[in-house]
Each structure stands twice: as structure tokens, then as C-alpha cells.
Amino acid sequence: MLDYFVKQKNYLILIFTVAYLAVFTVNAFIASNFEFLYYTVLMTVLIYLVVVMNKRLHLAFFILVNLSLLGFLHLLGGNFYFYETRLYDFFFVPGVIRYDNIVHTYGTFIATLALYSLLADFIDGRIRQRYFIFALILVLMAIGIGTLNELGEFLAVLFFGAAEEVGGYFNNALDLFFNTLGSILATIVIYIYRERPRLIQEINEKIRKNN
Known part of the structure; x- marks a missing residue:
């Protein structure tokens, strides 16, 4: 039974993703939440692109799971209310960190890992050896993806009057x-992952010296 689920893991992710898309679409339609109906359509297009690309690129299971989870968290933030406060506007740390901030951090974290998994084998070896340059390339590309998301929100403001929900200049910043x-x-995690044999060796040497 376990072997079956392991073999079908990508299909299980797809089923989970389609299921939550359907639930949030119905919920947004009932609530006349046209902003998030728009986001759901965008999400559906993105999922289709990921499915098509994955046939050629073979993204890691970890990346696929987290991309699906990211979509879930995004739609949950706009459709779920906590004590009459939209989850996206809920502060985990009063006046400092909102749910929205966490989703943005998590989103580009996963986007950077995905970019690394796609590009690592194609980047010139001289650049990969100079990790700071490689990390800078990854960061700039991930920020570019984040900017596309901001443009998507801008369209929601233009066509669905979502200025209050999306926020102003400060929120954009x-x-x-x-x-x-x-x-x-993400680049820090990648560095630790890449350098773990050397780091472990250095830690072991320090332990031996202390003993």
C-alpha cells in the first residue's frame, strides 16, 4: 500500500491541489469574492504550466509539494476569516508580522529552491564555485518572480477594485x-546543503581537538 502511494505521489499532489482549488472557487463565488476568483484562475493556469513543464524538467517531489502548499496558503489567506479579520490581514506579531508577510517569505524561499534545482546543472562551473555570484543570480531571479506576482495584484486593483485588500505603497514595499x-x-540553506560534507568535517575536527 505504501509503495503504491510513493509511486503515485505526484498524482496525489495534483488531486490535493485540484480539490482545494475547487473548494476555494466555490467559496469565493458564493461570497462574490471576485478578486480571489481571479487569483484562482491565475493559480489554475500556473498549475497547468507546472504540470506541463514537470514532464520535461522533473522537479523534485519536495518542490512540487511546497508549490502546491503555497497555492493553498495563498487562497486560504483570502478566503478564510479569523475573528472577522481576513487571514491575510491577521497579525501574528501585532503591528509587525502579518500572515501575508509569511506567505511572501515562504513563496520566494520555495521559488529560489526551485530555480536552483532547475539551473544548477546549466550554470557555468566558474560561477557555481563563486557561490556569492550564483546566490545573487538566484535572488534577483526570485525577486523577478515576486514582481510578477505584484503585477498580478496590480491587475486585481485595476479591474476588481481590490486596492483596500491589496494595500498601498507601503504594503507593496x-x-x-x-x-x-x-x-x-533559501540561498543560505542551499549553501549549507552544498557545503555540508566540508562543514561536517570541520565540526568533527573541532570536536576531536576539544577532546
Whole structure:
């Protein structure tokens, strides 16, 4: 039974994704939440593109799971209310960190990991050896993806009057900040992952010296 689920894991992710898309679409339609009906359509197009690309690129299971989870968290933020406050506007740290900030950080974190998995084998070896340059390329590309998301929100403001929900200039600047933060965190994780044999060796040597 376990072997079956392992073999069908990509299909299970797709089923989960289609299921939550259907639920949130119905919920947004009932609530006349046209902004998030628009986001759901965008999400459906993106999922289709990921499915098509994955046939050629073979993204890691970890990346696919997190991309699906990211879509779920995004739609949940606009459709779920916590004590009459839209989840996207809910502060985990009063006046400092909102749910929206966490989703932006997580989103570009995963986008950066996905970019690394796609590009690592194609980047010139001299650049890969200079990790700071490679990391900078990944960060700039991930920020570019985040900017496309901001353009999507701008269209929601233009056509669905979502200015209040999306927020103003300060909110846009915060989105870009947390996008950058998520990408930088991802490059740190990638560095540790790439260098783990050397780092483990250095730690073991320090332990031996202390003993």
C-alpha cells in the first residue's frame, strides 16, 4: 500500500491541489469574492504550466509539494476569516508580522529552491564555485518572480477594485522586502546543503581537538 502511494505521489499532489482549488472557487463565488476568483484562475493556469513543464524538467517531489502548499496558503489567506479579520490581514506579531508577510517569505524561499534545482546543472562551473555570484543570480531571479506576482495584484486593483485588500505603497514595499528575505534565506540553506560534507568535517575536527 505504501509503495503504491510513493509511486503515485505526484498524482496525489495534483488531486490535493485540484480539490482545494475547487473548494476555494466555490467559496469565493458564493461570497462574490471576485478578486480571489481571479487569483484562482491565475493559480489554475500556473498549475497547468507546472504540470506541463514537470514532464520535461522533473522537479523534485519536495518542490512540487511546497508549490502546491503555497497555492493553498495563498487562497486560504483570502478566503478564510479569523475573528472577522481576513487571514491575510491577521497579525501574528501585532503591528509587525502579518500572515501575508509569511506567505511572501515562504513563496520566494520555495521559488529560489526551485530555480536552483532547475539551473544548477546549466550554470557555468566558474560561477557555481563563486557561490556569492550564483546566490545573487538566484535572488534577483526570485525577486523577478515576486514582481510578477505584484503585477498580478496590480491587475486585481485595476479591474476588481481590490486596492483596500491589496494595500498601498507601503504594503507593496513590505512584499518586496519579504520576497527578498525569503530568497536570501533559501540561498543560505542551499549553501549549507552544498557545503555540508566540508562543514561536517570541520565540526568533527573541532570536536576531536576539544577532546
